[in-house]
Amino acid sequence: MLPEQWKKIQDTCDKLSKVTYENLTKIIRLESTGSSTAAQKLDDSFQNDVDAWMGGGTCFSMTWHLYQVFRDMGLSPRLVMGHKRKEKNIHCALILPDDTDSSLRAEGAAIQKAEYLFDPGYLIFDPLPIPLPPPFGTGEAFFPLVPNSVRLVRPDASSMELWTGGAGGPMKLRFEYPVEGVSVEEFKQHWNESFYREMMTYPVLNRLDRERGVQYYYQKGNLVTRDANGSRIEKIEESARVETLSRIFGLKPELIDRALHILHK
Numbered sequence: 001m002l003p004e005q006w007k008k009i010q011d012t013c014d015k016l017s018k019v020t021y022e023n024l025t026k027i028i029r030l031e032s033t034g035s036s037t038a039a040q041k042l043d044d045s046f047q048n049d050v051d052a053w054m055g056g057g058t059c060f061s062m063t064w065h066l067y068q069v070f071r072d073m074g075l076s077p078r079l080v081m082g083h084k085r086k087e088k089n090i091h092c093a094l095i096l097p098d099d100t101d102s103s104l105r106a107e108g109a110a111i112q113k114a115e116y117l118f119d120p121g122y123l124i125f126d127p128l129p130i131p132l133p134p135p136f137g138t139g140e141a142f143f144p145l146v147p148n149s150v151r152l153v154r155p156d157a158s159s160m161e162l163w164t165g166g167a168g169g170p171m172k173l174r175f176e177y178p179v180e181g182v183s184v185e186e187f188k189q190h191w192n193e194s195f196y197r198e199m200m201t202y203p204v205l206n207r208l209d210r211e212r213g214v215q216y217y218y219q220k221g222n223l224v225t226r227d228a229n230g231s232r233i234e235k236i237e238e239s240a241r242v243e244t245l246s247r248i249f250g251l252k253p254e255l256i257d258r259a260l261h262i263l264h265k
Contacts, residue, residue, distance in 0.1 A: 001098050005073060009127065012069050013118070014210075015050055016062060017125035020249045021206035023058055023199060024259035031262045036195035040188065059121020060191040063092045066118055070096060077118075078181030081190060082162070084174070089190040090197065091175050093119040095130065117152065119162065122174065123208040123215060124150060130179075133157050146213035147226045167230040202263065203256075205249045216248050223248070 001009070029039035045061040045068075057065075063079065070077040076099060082091030098114040116127040124145070131141040133154035143150040151163040151171055160179050165171035182190075194200075205218040217224040223234045223244070236244050242260070246253045 001100050005075070005100070008073060009070075012066065013120070013125045013127070016065065016120050017123075017208060017210045019050055019057070019062065020251060021058060021062070021121065021123065021204075022249065022251065023204045024251065024255060026058055026061075026195065027200060027259045027262055028255070030195050030200070036192040039195060040191055058194065059092050059119075060187075060194060062120035063094055063118075064187075064191075066094055066120060070094070075099060078179075079184065079187045080177045080179060080181045081187075082175035082177050084176075089193070091121060092187065092190070093117060093121065093175075093177065095177075095179060095181060096127070117160070117162075122162070122164075123148075123206060125208070125210065128152060130154070130160065147215055147228055166226060167228060169230075203245075203259065205245060205251075207249050218245060218249070 025044075026039070029042045030036060033039045033042065043057065043061055043064075045057055045065040050065065067077050067079060076097055078095045078097075080093050080095055081089045082093060084090055094117070096116045096118060098116070115130045117130055118124075118127060126143070126145060128143055128150065129141060131137050131139060131152055131154055133139045133156050137154070139154045141152045143152075148164045148166045149171070151165075153161040153163060155161065158178060158180065160177045161173055162175045162177070163171040163173050202220050203218065205216075207216045208214075209216070213228055215224075215226040217226070218236070221236055221238075221241075223236050225232050225234070242253050242256050245251065245256050
């Protein structure tokens with residue numbers, strides 16, 4: 001990758017790291033339009049401008065934003081879907097080949113360029129070099145990110161696993177990705193389907209303070225704060241919910257209140 005391209009990629013990832021992962025704007029758009037297709041078209045990530053977003057977005061918004069940025073740079077990113085146990089296509093990420101890499105790597109009879117995983121929906125804002133599977137590579141790569149370390153595992157040439165863990169705890173398998181990727185049309189189909197998944201029935205907010213190495217995660221009334229020393233859970237009382245979530249996740253109180261009202265109905 002050319003130095004100026006890497007600079008833009010890193011600047012884009014850094015800016016995106018300040019966006020809150022949240023499903024509240026998604027809940028509001030679905031209620032406002034009545035259909036996932038119409039709600040998806042309202043998503044501010046289509047404007048390709050983080051500053052114009054209502055607040056944040058889920059993995060689909062964040063991944064789609066990166067996809068547009070990289071395509072505008074003349075690069076060739078692939079949209080990939082993530083599977084979790086029996087649940088298929090519940091997560092998404094990007095794989096970016098280094099089209100300018102001169103150190104091509106052999107994989108069987110083919111030649112493979114260096115590739116990088118981008119997974120902003122799982123609060124990974126660093127481009128992660130993807131290892132080659134055996135017998136052409138180690139099949140694994142470890143990244144000591146804070147507060148969650150990441151391990152990429154390549155069981156074979158067609159798949160990749162994402163493992164994470166923190167504070168000396170065991171690594172857990174989070175997602176499996178077919179590395180070939182999907183078309184834009186299929187990606188948008190899975191995006192539409194995501195509006196009707198179980199997670200849309202309660203608030204989910206996730207934010208990484210990259211400078212301090214602290215992650216904040218809220219779901220079903222509980223706030224989890226995770227750092228290099230471990231995790232702690234705090235119950236957020238309903239009377240303090242809007243103010244607390246607004247302060248921690250950087251969202252407007254009226255947006256949070258509106259989404260909670262929709263869920264209550």
